[in-house]
Amino acid sequence: MRSVAPPEATAPDPVDARLAARLAELRARHGWSLGELADRSGVSRSTLSRAERAEISPTAAVLNRLCHVYGRTMSQLLSEVEAEPAPVVRAADQPVWQDRASGFVRRSVSPPHAGLRGELVEGRLAPGADLAYDRPPVAGLEQHIWVLDGALEVTVQETAHRLESGDCLRMRVWGPTRFRSTGTARARYLLAVVRP
Incomplete structure (x- = not known):
């Protein structure tokens, strides 16, 4: 009988990975547990945990709730995980x-x-x-x-x-x-x- 190699885990999208790290950093900066953030945002602990580990890409609705808790626009949050903005942004x-x-x-x-x-x-x-x-x-x-x-x-x-x-x-x-x-x-x- 031939053995079958397990499927390779796919690496998260680089933006999703940086977003996950930033979300974890923001929560740590506020000193909140996953449970406290879940209570403040209305997003489940499981979803928050998976988003912070880049296991899932959070939906726009989830990001909006987190932005509300952290007092940021979605663009601000996403810009924090992207390169330093330049005066001219090519298409x-x-x-x-x-x-x-x-x-x-x-x-x-x-x-x-x-x-x-x-x-x-x-x-x-x-x-x-x-x-x-x-x-x-x-x-x-x-x-x-x-x-x-x-x-x-x-x-x-x-x-x-x-x-x-x-x-x-x-x-x-x-x-x-x-x-x-x-x-x-x-x-x-x-x-x-x-x-x-």
């Missing part, structure tokens, strides 16, 4: 992150930079994708959403705004938000984020 060098579970792709067009409060993000949602956040990462965050292609429904607290190509929604985020791709094609939009 090929703009970091891309995916939430495969929700069909969300996020490109950091103009990542956060020390001394600047604004940033630009390109978001892409697959047809029918639905992305919900239960709270903003930073209360009072200013956002401008400009739809470039497709159709997008953005719900701010309980008010739904249907946006078509060329439309722009301006808002300050205090509560839950939801992004839904409502057309038959992917929705692509530019998100301008300004920290309070």
Whole structure:
């Protein structure tokens, strides 16, 4: 009988590995156990533990909850695991992150930079994708959403705004938000984020 070699473990994506290390570092800096962070964020201990060991890539919703607890925007957190930002960010060098579970792709067009409060993000949602956040990462965050292609429904607290190509929604985020791709094609939009 021939023996079969066990499947090789695949190494985590380098960005996921750096993100895992940063999440563990932030929790340690606050002196919280996994249980304390789970209580503060509403994310299970198991998910937090696996994310900190780079066994899973956290979803956008999980990252949003952690950003809220740590008082950061998602872009700030992701920029902390990427190289030092340059004044000119070439298209090929703009970091891309995916939430495969929700069909969300996020490109950091103009990542956060020390001394600047604004940033630009390109978001892409697959047809029918639905992305919900239960709270903003930073209360009072200013956002401008400009739809470039497709159709997008953005719900701010309980008010739904249907946006078509060329439309722009301006808002300050205090509560839950939801992004839904409502057309038959992917929705692509530019998100301008300004920290309070």
